[in-house]
Amino acid sequence: MLPAQSADPDTFTHHDLSTGCRRWISGQSWSGLRPMQLRAGAALMAGQGDLLISAGTAGGKTEAAFLPAISLVDRVQPQSVGIICVSPLKSLINDQYQRLRPLAAEHGLPIIRWHGDESRDAKEAFFKTARGICLITPESIEALLLHRAHRLAAVFGQTMFTIVDELHAFLIGDRGAHLASLLERLEDASGASPRRIGLSATLGDPAIAARWLRPGRPDRVVLVTDGKKGVDLDASLHVALDPPRLPGMDDTMAEEAGIETGLMQTATRLDQRLGTGKNLVFAGSRRMTEALCDILRRRRSAAGQENVFFAHHGSLSREVRETAERRLRDPAVAHATAIATTTLELGIDIGEVGTVCQIGPPRSVSGLRQRVGRSGRRAGTRSTLDLSLIELEGLEQHQEGRLRLNLVCAAAALSLLREGFVEPPGERPASLSVVVHETLCLLRSRGDLSFDRIFGILSRSQPMSGVGRAAFEKLCQAMARPEVRLLEHRGGLMGLGSKGAQLAGSPDIYAVFSTPFEIDLIHAGMPLGRLPLMGGSAIGPGDGVLFAGSRWSIMKLDIDKRVAEVQPSDKGKQPRFEGGDQEPMHDRLAARMRAILSTQHVDEAWTPAARRMLSNARAGYRAQELDRFVSLNEREGLILLPWIGTRKLEALTMALCGEGLNATAGPYGLWVASVTSEMLKPVLERVRREARARVGTWLSRKGAIPEGKFDAALPHRFRLEWWASANAIADLASEAAAIVLSGGAQPT
Numbered sequence: 001m002l003p004a005q006s007a008d009p010d011t012f013t014h015h016d017l018s019t020g021c022r023r024w025i026s027g028q029s030w031s032g033l034r035p036m037q038l039r040a041g042a043a044l045m046a047g048q049g050d051l052l053i054s055a056g057t058a059g060g061k062t063e064a065a066f067l068p069a070i071s072l073v074d075r076v077q078p079q080s081v082g083i084i085c086v087s088p089l090k091s092l093i094n095d096q097y098q099r100l101r102p103l104a105a106e107h108g109l110p111i112i113r114w115h116g117d118e119s120r121d122a123k124e125a126f127f128k129t130a131r132g133i134c135l136i137t138p139e140s141i142e143a144l145l146l147h148r149a150h151r152l153a154a155v156f157g158q159t160m161f162t163i164v165d166e167l168h169a170f171l172i173g174d175r176g177a178h179l180a181s182l183l184e185r186l187e188d189a190s191g192a193s194p195r196r197i198g199l200s201a202t203l204g205d206p207a208i209a210a211r212w213l214r215p216g217r218p219d220r221v222v223l224v225t226d227g228k229k230g231v232d233l234d235a236s237l238h239v240a241l242d243p244p245r246l247p248g249m250d251d252t253m254a255e256e257a258g259i260e261t262g263l264m265q266t267a268t269r270l271d272q273r274l275g276t277g278k279n280l281v282f283a284g285s286r287r288m289t290e291a292l293c294d295i296l297r298r299r300r301s302a303a304g305q306e307n308v309f310f311a312h313h314g315s316l317s318r319e320v321r322e323t324a325e326r327r328l329r330d331p332a333v334a335h336a337t338a339i340a341t342t343t344l345e346l347g348i349d350i351g352e353v354g355t356v357c358q359i360g361p362p363r364s365v366s367g368l369r370q371r372v373g374r375s376g377r378r379a380g381t382r383s384t385l386d387l388s389l390i391e392l393e394g395l396e397q398h399q400e401g402r403l404r405l406n407l408v409c410a411a412a413a414l415s416l417l418r419e420g421f422v423e424p425p426g427e428r429p430a431s432l433s434v435v436v437h438e439t440l441c442l443l444r445s446r447g448d449l450s451f452d453r454i455f456g457i458l459s460r461s462q463p464m465s466g467v468g469r470a471a472f473e474k475l476c477q478a479m480a481r482p483e484v485r486l487l488e489h490r491g492g493l494m495g496l497g498s499k500g501a502q503l504a505g506s507p508d509i510y511a512v513f514s515t516p517f518e519i520d521l522i523h524a525g526m527p528l529g530r531l532p533l534m535g536g537s538a539i540g541p542g543d544g545v546l547f548a549g550s551r552w553s554i555m556k557l558d559i560d561k562r563v564a565e566v567q568p569s570d571k572g573k574q575p576r577f578e579g580g581d582q583e584p585m586h587d588r589l590a591a592r593m594r595a596i597l598s599t600q601h602v603d604e605a606w607t608p609a610a611r612r613m614l615s616n617a618r619a620g621y622r623a624q625e626l627d628r629f630v631s632l633n634e635r636e637g638l639i640l641l642p643w644i645g646t647r648k649l650e651a652l653t654m655a656l657c658g659e660g661l662n663a664t665a666g667p668y669g670l671w672v673a674s675v676t677s678e679m680l681k682p683v684l685e686r687v688r689r690e691a692r693a694r695v696g697t698w699l700s701r702k703g704a705i706p707e708g709k710f711d712a713a714l715p716h717r718f719r720l721e722w723w724a725s726a727n728a729i730a731d732l733a734s735e736a737a738a739i740v741l742s743g744g745a746q747p748t
Contacts, residue, residue: 433708
């Protein structure tokens, strides 16, 4: 358990900070440090433990960590880099660099942005100095371990603090498991034992975060929060109806055909609401970001108005993204609205924001809270949220469609947001791909090692410790098979096999995630960004493309160099981007959706159109007796709506397929073909009672599973079994089956 917030702010003031920190504070026109910053300062300056700082967006977390940390570095004068700060995005590092550089200069401390955009000369100069502050991405830590291992003790041997910014972004997924392992490997290679500080605006379960931050010793992590739970906000829930269109017709094609799409209706409303002031729109995907920005820009141009809408997503170049950020931040610019994916969800400084708009149903309450936190930062102001849904016309003809589940999801997320709910991240062992990756990288950087040494280093991090010694031993045996050749046994030690050496030496080894084939788009010498080329999206000279919120025509294409020169155009089609925008849904959100449908409460945030549609959805819910049952008879089969989260829903789908049924998961439920409720019941009973015994049978019938970047060389059956175990498929399927059998009653 985490200790209580025992750090007493009365025992600490800004006078306890270094002279340089006090000078810097005096130049900020602050009235004083916030209570949360005082508690953090007291905990860091007086104690020896680690720190978890949780406060809202723009709540002063960065200063809460860096002011006392720099003060202690200034006092101790370590003979190496004093502070390492890891961030998930290069853009966050660039932003932090600008904010922290004056503070570092007050202490004569060098500071560097250590990522792929920084020059080799700047990195080498910093390494020679071996002092100060290093702002770095996880992938760059991996590069250091692989290429500069012999110098790490000199450069990081006396590091006092490791700060993990946006910690919540690392608590789940492959990249978080990778970073957790990297921190342990870096400490092992450098010999340092720095105190760790985690910063986050949204923590659903601080105890889980503490175990990630300090595995084995979460009791030494002190929690400091700003004391806020719920979100005080002005909210409105809007809905636009999308008329029927031909299959495969996207919004650009529909507009050209004269169809007033739901997106066009939404754009008209947003142009009126967001055309003035500083605002943010979270469009949900890069494809939607481009389409909405294109409509708004062209309307402004046709009306002879200045454009105030700017696209912002990960495929755009740094120059394009920073243009949007500067316009939002610059007080001399009166009006600017960024249309973004999740790239502006994290802590990049963009100044004061009036309204935050969310397009589509938010399936993550923590993500919605992070976005809403961008608004209402000034004292005495409230956050303002505009939730915009686009619903298809004619769905009332279908039983499930009549329920308008996307709209219900948005209403449920808004309800939980007000209550202060944040999804706990869950604790799962590292994926097979990450474990393989880390094993290969450790052996490449350290040379041949014994099994005990490999496991001893890798098992220190919380995600890797969840793998267990027996499972890791089986993995190493599989990696050393003659047909796999990832590892080799040599004189009692383990080393890289021929295939493992090839993978570990590839230029793509630093990241655990895959990147698509991309083309750099260039206009008049300025990079616009990278356009992914996916199936069905091949391009050539003369083709039009929608990118950076504008329309372009490709003039020249060099496929070998992956570069295309473009010119402004009046034509353009929506590009296809890699998947991954869909957020998983938590059980609590699914349960709140059912509560929204089963009551008559009307939220003041619902606009008249949303109220009418939700009233019809509630009528459909009652008419179909979904208060008693969770199945609908439709299309020669059953639709199951068990009101459970994504993980349980997908596990149940796999179980039913493994039992010989034809089941397909959707966002909120699943479709089971050619069965009745009576036929399904004994199958669900079998899943509920015998899941662990039957999961092997399910795996034998499972075709594809999510394939990681580094596990493809392993036997298919081995990958299936690891995946099922790591994702607790049997237990989740059993729980889901019990919920369906009980009519949707959730276990307490």
